[in-house]
Structures are given as structure tokens and as C-alpha cells.
Amino acid sequence: xxxxxxxxxxxxxxxxxxxxxxxxxxxxxxxxxxxxxxxxxxxxxxxxxxxxxxxxxxxxxxxxxxxxxxxxxxxxxxxxxxxxxxxxxxxxxxxxxxxxxxxxxxxxxxxxxxxxxxxxxxxxxxxxxxxxxxxxxxxxxxxxxxxxxxxxxxxxxxxxxxxxxxxxxxxxxxxxxxxxxxxxxxxxxxxxxxxxxxxxxxxxxxxxxxxxxxxxxxxxxxxxxxxxxxxxxxxxxxxxxxxxxxxxxxxx
Numbered sequence: 001x002x003x004x005x006x007x008x009x010x011x012x013x014x015x016x017x018x019x020x021x022x023x024x025x026x027x028x029x030x031x032x033x034x035x036x037x038x039x040x041x042x043x044x045x046x047x048x049x050x051x052x053x054x055x056x057x058x059x060x061x062x063x064x065x066x067x068x069x070x071x072x073x074x075x076x077x078x079x080x081x082x083x084x085x086x087x088x089x090x091x092x093x094x095x096x097x098x099x100x101x102x103x104x105x106x107x108x109x110x111x112x113x114x115x116x117x118x119x120x121x122x123x124x125x126x127x128x129x130x131x132x133x134x135x136x137x138x139x140x141x142x143x144x145x146x147x148x149x150x151x152x153x154x155x156x157x158x159x160x161x162x163x164x165x166x167x168x169x170x171x172x173x174x175x176x177x178x179x180x181x182x183x184x185x186x187x188x189x190x191x192x193x194x195x196x197x198x199x200x201x202x203x204x205x206x207x208x209x210x211x212x213x214x215x216x217x218x219x220x221x222x223x224x225x226x227x228x229x230x231x232x233x234x235x236x237x238x239x240x241x242x243x244x245x246x247x248x249x250x251x252x
Contacts, residue, residue, distance in 0.1 A: 002165045002166050003165045003166045003212055003214070004161050004165055005160075005161055005165060005212045005221065005222050006069070006160065006164050006165065006166070006167050006168060006169040006210075006212065006222075007065070007166055007167060007168055007211070007212050008065060008067075008168040008169070008209065008210070008211050008212070009160075009168075009169050009170075009171070009185075009209070009210040009211075009222055010067060010168075010169070010170040010171070010207055010208065010209050010210075011170075011171045011173070011177075011178050011181050011182075011207075011208040011209075011210075012056070012081070012170060012171065012172050012173075012178075012205060012206070012207055012208070013172075013173065013174060013175055013178055013202045013203065013204055013205065013206055014045070014049070014053075014073075014075070014077045014078040014080075014081040014172060014173070014174065014204065014205070015045050015046075015048070015049030015050065015051075015052035015053040015056075015077070015080075015081045015084075015204050015205050016045065016046045016048045016049035016052060016204040016241045016243070017043050017044065017045055017046060017049055017077040017204075018036070018043055018044055018045070018046050019034070019036055019040070019043040019077070020046065020049075020204070020241065020243040020244070021046050021243075022034050022035050022036050023115075023243055023244060026115050030117060031115060031117070031118070032114065032115060032117055032118030032121050032122065033113055033114060033115065033118055034113050034114075034115060036113065040075070040105065040112065041074065041075050041076065041104070042076050043075070043076060043077055044076050044077060044080060045076075045077050045080045045081065045084075048238075048239060048241065049077065049080075049081070049204060050080070050084055051238050052081075052204055052205040052233055052238055052239075052241075053080065053081040053082075053083075053084035053085050053088075053205060054084050054085075054087070054088045054236075055088075055205070055232055055233050055235075055236035055238040056081075056085055056088075056090060056205045056207070056232045056233065057084060057085035057086065057087065057088025057089055057090030057091075058088045058089065058090075058232075058236055059090075059231070059232030059233075059235050059236065060085070060089070060090035060091070060232070061088060061089030061090055065168040066090060066091050066092070066168065067090070067091050067095075067168045067169060067170035068091065068092065068095065068167055068168055069098070069164050069167055069168070069169040069170070070082055070085075070086065070091055070095055070096070070097045070098060070169075070170050070172070071097075071098050071099075071100055071103065071156075071160075071169065071170070071171045071172070072097050072098070072099055072100070072103065072171070072172040072173070073099075073100070073101075073103040073104050073105065073172065073173045073174060073177070074099045074100075074101050074103075074104055075104060075105055075174070078103070078172050078173055078174065079097070079099065081172050081205065082097045082172045083097065085170075085172070090170075091170070100156060100159075102152040102153060102155060102156040103153075103156065103171060103172075103173040103174075103177055104173075104174075105173075105174040105176065105177070106143075106144050106146070106148075106149050106174070106176040106177075107142070107143045107144045108140060108143045108144075109139075109140040109141050109142030109143025109144075110123065110126070110140055110141045110142050110143070111123065111126060111140045111143060112143075126140055126141075134190075134194070135194070135197075136190045136193075136194060146176065146179075146180060146183075149176055149177065149180045150180045150183060150184060153177065153180050153181055153184060154184060157181075157184060157185070166212075175201060175202040175244065178202045178206075178208060178228075179193055179196065179197055179202065180193075181208075182196065182208070182224075182227070185210060185222050185224075186224060196227075200228075200242065201242040201243065201244055202228050202242065203228055203230050203233075203240055203241065203242040204240070204241045204242060204243075205230070205232065205233055206228040206229060206230055206242070207226070207228070207229045207230075207231075207232060208224075208226065208227045208228060208229070209224075209225040209226050209229070210222035210223060210224055210225060211223055211225050
């Protein structure tokens with residue numbers, strides 16, 4: 001009988017993006033807005049981000065198993081990461097990269113492009129709401145809460161379990177997606193996942209790995225092997241970065 005879950009599931013954050021760089025510059029300058037034009041979905045990888053994605057693919061090319069299913073967010077930085085990973089031998093050269101909009105970045109609505117200082121300056125009511133509700137439940141107008149992201153990711157995991165049981169699968173997405181998938185797969189509480197979040201940002205091209213264990217639960221389950229590992233980058237002497245995405249309005 002085909003297992004319900006992939007044999008291995010890797011969840012990877014995209015490489016450093018131009019938005020990550022702009023975010024760092026805005027924070028350092030104490031600016032209220034991040035110096036980017038256009039849509040968040042169209043923000044590309046930085047030169048370092050391209051190097052990170054290639055290093056990740058080079059590292060996977062030397063190990064087994066490699067993913068034979070590639071799923072990616074439709075955002076340009078995630079698609080480019082998956083493509084460079086494939087080009088470096090991380091998976092078969094003819095492997096299709098399946099784009100799934102359920103893996104997109106958390107949507108920030110009216111807070112898009114604002115730094116934490118900018119939110120306090122221009123939208124103090126939203127800063128107050130977030131302080132009261134917490135980042136897990138707060139939803140800015142036109143945006144999503146973490147719970148909204150979790151809802152669409154539950155659907156995504158249903159698709160993965162239905163079609164990719166027993167196969168090695170890689171997901172390339174975003175920081176909040178990585179954390180929310182941990183929340184679902186490991187059956188964590190709000191307090192537990194926010195504690196993990198407070199420990200530090202997910203590294204660009206950091207690898208989180210799960211393996212199917214038939215003895216875990218009545219029907220078997222995915223078991224966490226490692227979280228946010230940067231060994232592939234370090235093996236290729238590639239700098240490690242972990243800045244929040246440009247449109248991530250507030251840390252905390």
C-alpha cells in the first residue's frame with residue numbers, strides 16, 4: 001500500500017531576494033518605507049540569492065535521495081530558487097517545477113512596504129491591534145493572518161498526501177510558509193510555533209527535512225529530522241542570510 005505521506009519532505013525558503021536587501025537598508029536608515037517598486041510577487045533574487053540557490057542544488061546533487069517532485073510558490077524569488085536548484089543538479093534536469101499559489105507569501109495588505117517604524121507612524125491603530133491580538137491572529141486590512149496561511153496550507157498538504165505518497169518532495173516557499181507548515185505537520189500550538197519564530201528568522205535556502213516513519217502514529221507520520229539547516233551553503237562557502245522578506249511589515 002502506498003504511504004500517505006512523501007518518503008522525504010524538504011521545505012526550503014527561497015534565496016536572498018532584492019527585497020531582503022532593501023529591507024535591511026530601510027531598517028538601518030530608520031526609514032518608514034522600503035525602497036521597492038512593483039509587486040512583491042515580482043521581486044527577484046539578489047546576486048547572492050542566486051549563488052545560494054545554486055549552492056543548494058550542488059549540495060543535493062551529491063546526495064540521495066534527490067527530490068523527484070518540486071513544488072514552488074508563484075513568487076519570482078521562489079521560482080528562481082527552484083530553477084537554479086534544478087540547473088545545479090539538485091533534481092533531474094527535466095523535473096517539472098509545479099507552481100502552487102497556496103505556497104505564496106503571507107499577504108500583508110495595507111501594511112505592504114512599511115517597516116515596523118512605518119507602521120507605527122502611518123497606521124498606529126494596526127500596530128495596536130497587532131499588539132493586542134498577536135502576530136498569529138492579526139490580519140491587516142486586505143491581508144492575511146497566520147491562520148489564513150495555515151488554512152490554505154492544510155489544503156496543500158492534502159494534495160501532497162493524495163498524489164505524492166512514498167516519493168521525495170521538495171517545497172520552495174517563504175519564511176511564514178515554512179513556519180506554518182511546521183505548525184500543521186507537528187501539531188504545534190500557537191505558543192510553540194511563535195517560540196520557534198522568536199528564536200530567529202528562517203535562513204535563505206535553509207532546509208527543513210521530514211521523513212516518513214511508519215511507526216509514528218497509527219498510520220505513520222512525517223517526523224522532523226532537521227530544521228533550518230544551512231550546511232548546503234556552508235559546504236559551498238556561500239554566505240548565509242536570514243533577513244525577513246521586504247513586505248514583512250513587522251517582526252515581533
